[in-house]
Amino acid sequence: MSDEIAQDVRKGFAYGLRQSLTIVIGYAPVAVTFGILATQFGLTYWEAGLMSFFVYAGASQFIAIEMIHQGASFWMIGLTTLIVNIRHLLMSLSVVPYFPERTLKWSLGLAHGLTDETFVLNTRVMKDVIGEENRRRVMLGINLGAYSSWFVFTILGGVIGKWLPIQFSGFQFALLALFIILTTMSLSKNNYLTYLLAAVLAVVLKLLIPGKIYLILSVALAAGIGALWRKRARSRLINPSNEQTIKVS
Amino acid sequence: MSNQLLMTILLMTVVTYGSRVVPFLLFKGKNVQGFARDFIELVPIALLAALVIPELVTPSGSIVIMHNPFLWAGVLTFIFSKLVPNLFLGIMFGMTVFWGLDKLLL
Incomplete structure (x- = not known):
């Protein structure tokens, strides 16, 4: 019925919310699983809910309830969370260029909804949305659907x-399964x-090395070396003006 | 709720939200290029490796291959989600296979 341009104009909050459905399921x-494990580790359901509401970062929440269970101090849990979640800095960095005109309110709101999953979906969807105002609404829809x-x-x-x-050992594999599926989707x-x-x-x-330091060390080293490999591969190309058009994912 | 838990959630919120919001507040420029861009693009895939592989290969602190439900459930989940690219089905498959292997291999 309508051509593609008209469809692009209509991409807004509702479109984002619909897109978020894949993340929701x-x-x-x-x-x-997190809720069940948290209560089994001695948290109440609303304490688990509070953590999901404010922290909203799967891997670190699973690690945290395990550490709480083991009696770790909140400083140790905070430091581990920082190590596991510092990656949001990089995802955030690569999303903000889509919103050069954003206001403080939008910045504060959109930032909270950024996770591995919403980041991947947003970057995929954002390329086809015309206009910053629409992009903000689409991201808000995606983020809000996933977050709630x-x-x-x-x-x-x-x-x-x-x-x-429930005594079901499969629960301890839920988060790993999620990460493995994300891997098959992003490996290229x-x-x-x-x-x-x-x-x-x-x-x-x-x-x-004892503790969780290995996470940030291996990620920083591997991504750094990987980026150097790409730089070398690029410099071997004959035409340097191609640099901007090389598609990497 | 205990103060300990309240402080834990507060501290976790500060470092996590901080990591998310700082680029939104400080970064105005157009787009990152070159090494920085490649680095940022490679962080998620490197992180997936770092989060998953050690848990699969060394679930109890040393490398285990045969009697290791994590490893084999991981391999099977990987193959399954290659064939059936669906998040929900993949997680259900992974949990069920892990549960089965956990029973079998012990």
Whole structure:
């Protein structure tokens, strides 16, 4: 009925919310699992919900409830969270160029919804949305859909965990499964060498250094070396003006 | 709620939201290019490797191959989600296979 331009104009909050559905159905089992594990580790369902509401970062939340269970100090948990979540800095950095005219209110709001999953979806969707105002609304829709499902399903999991003491070992694999699926979706011939390098570095460093420091070390080293490889590969190209058009993912 | 837990959530919020919001507040320029751009693009995939592979290969602190439900559930989940690219089904598959292997391999 309508041509492509008219469809682009209509891309706004509702479009983003619809797009977020793929994340919502992925978050639901992980958030339910988080809620169940949190209550099994001695948190109440609303404490688990509070953590999902304010922190909203899956991996670090799972690590945190485990550390709380083991009696770690909040300083240690805070430091570990920083190591695991500092990557948001880089995702945030690569998203902000889409919004050069953003106001403070939009900055504060859009930033909170940035996760691995919404980052991937936003960068994929954003390229086809014309106009910053529309892009903000689309991202708000994506972020809000994902965020509210994370919160609601955490509470649901917490309530389930409270009333039904389930002993299902599969729960401890939920987050790993999520990460593995994300890997199959983002692994390509442009980045698999960095992936392998990070994998080897992470295993070796984890065995050598106690704590979670191996995470940030292996990620920084592998991404740094991977970026140098790309720089070398690019400098071998004959025409340097091609540099801008090389598509990497 | 205990003060300990309140402080934990507060500190986690500060470092996590901080990492998310700082570029939004400080970074005005157009776009990053060259090394910085490649680095930023490679961080997510490197992080996925660092979060997953050590957990699969060294679940209890040393390298285990055969009697390791994490490793084999991981391999099977990877293959499954290559064939069926669906987040929800993939997670359900992973959890179920892990549960089964955990029973079998112990």
